[in-house]
Amino acid sequence: MKLKSLLVGLGLLAGIGGAHAADDPFKVGFVYVGPVGDLGWSYEHDRGRQELEKFFGDKVETTFVENVPEGADAERVITQLAKSGNDLIFSTSFGFMNPTLKVAKRFPNVTFEHATGYKRSKNMGTYVLRTYEGRYVSGVAAGLLTKTNTIGYIGSFPIPEVIRDINSAYMAAKSVNPDVKIKIVWVNSWYDPGKETDAANALMDQGVDVLLQHTDSPAPLIAAEKRGARAIGQASDQSSFAPKAHIFSVRDDWAPYYIKVTQEVMDGTYEPKDFWGGFHEDMLSLASINENLPTDVRAKIDETYEKIKSGEFKPFTGPIKDNKGNIVVAEGHSLSDEELAKVNWYVEGITDEIPR
Template structure:
């Protein structure tokens, strides 16, 4: 009986060990907006879903949406770490300090923060070169505008948003010296009501091509109703404005999520600052409208190809700020570290950067 009990015990231990060995690698995601925003958080969640599909039952993902930036974010990130997640992606700039705090308390968990610049032994950063898409958007807006007035809806005045505004205006100016830009800040990533109001305010001021760094399709819907043109943000938003929509600059986070998860699972992960754009196929122009003039379509293709190939880099000097200072010397291209610190408007933008 003792021998039989021993074998039963060993069998149970083997079963437990096998079950433990088969436990999936856990990955958590924190989103600033709803997964149904059809913009930023929507595309992050598409990347999560592709991660699930790629690894199957080897990986188990979970997410928390609508997380405010600040104390609530720290609480949510902490809960994900306590829940046994091996890797946690936090996907908004305002999650930077909360992520850093939690990473220090959970050294065995790997953290990745989107659009930030603070790293540690178990915290890396990643961002898209959205300014590449904005540059193509600006060229297009400069060619399409009939009023010589283009509009931009900003979320928060952080470097990512400011450099995208700069890229847009430099591009528009390169093809239309008479173009002007009007900017409205909504101080929100996702608020369809505020975004609609901002779009209408800009249109009332003569804007006839509209761009945004907010996450809902509300500005496109407003553009469709008012008979102007607009460019979609983060995901393919063409269905909301079949006539107004020029194209959408689509984010694709899946390649990075898959690559990073692999590296953590196999023990090769190291904290780094990753930037992905056209060249990595993490940024694309979605649903270019066939109603565009042929010359505009040709210029879109030409600009996209030049940026993707590396032949042209938008932030190459000489560049002056709107106070007349040289901020990028002739022949110099801003490094990623310098891009992460852009806090000035380029020459020709008459507004002041909000503080």
């Protein structure tokens, strides 16, 4: 679905501007954990910001702060954005959750939206992508393409989102390749090309021949290209960095949500909630699927994508056991969004322990 048609469905092409004075632009601030040039997570959030400006024209004025560390620095930056007259502030990393909540309490007339978190208040909502849907398709591709039966995952931080996605990728790989194993390396960073390169090489040294990542630079793809392995791009289309190694990229599209929320706040209809978007909402997509894939692999990728997008298949549907042998998802039950946000276990077959 194109952006315009999605916005028609949301009823957002009429009445742009709301009650805000025509000569007083509505101000929207963005806080990024990485650089806008990371070609991953922050890059796509900033592309959404640019689409927001393009959609509303001079009725909206945006600003952003990049490379903001999670913690006290984030609170200072968010506070400054609120003091600077921003009507709406999007903070776009899990570690910004508590700082955003603190600032929201001090500025009740400003609306705050936090990405990937779970804490809300009267003027603060949360939003997240169903990245586990993209990881499931990624796992299917990895399970079919691996020749060593060993796939690798580069993790950022052991938070529910990342743990959930590791599980999704491994369950998917296992569904098409019962012999597949997964190795995980944590880099404790969202964006660090050096650490990501080292992690990719460490995994390939252990026999991994297909790489997945929950970090934001194209470094793992570049490393895979150099060593004849395969890899999947993160957040944006990263195909240009690894013409042979690249399988596809799972691309994020935040623009529809940013436009929707901005319009609601401008209209005075905004209510804080927990929003999840994925394939169905066209906020996740598979970008630049490589033409060098075998026909049967491409067909399975397309089939899996369509089943998830239509709702026919939900990755976290039981029975699912954790790697301690406990039933964590009962037979026939699909985890709710609230349950998905609390995943803190590895599925059966993953031999690692979650870092604490």
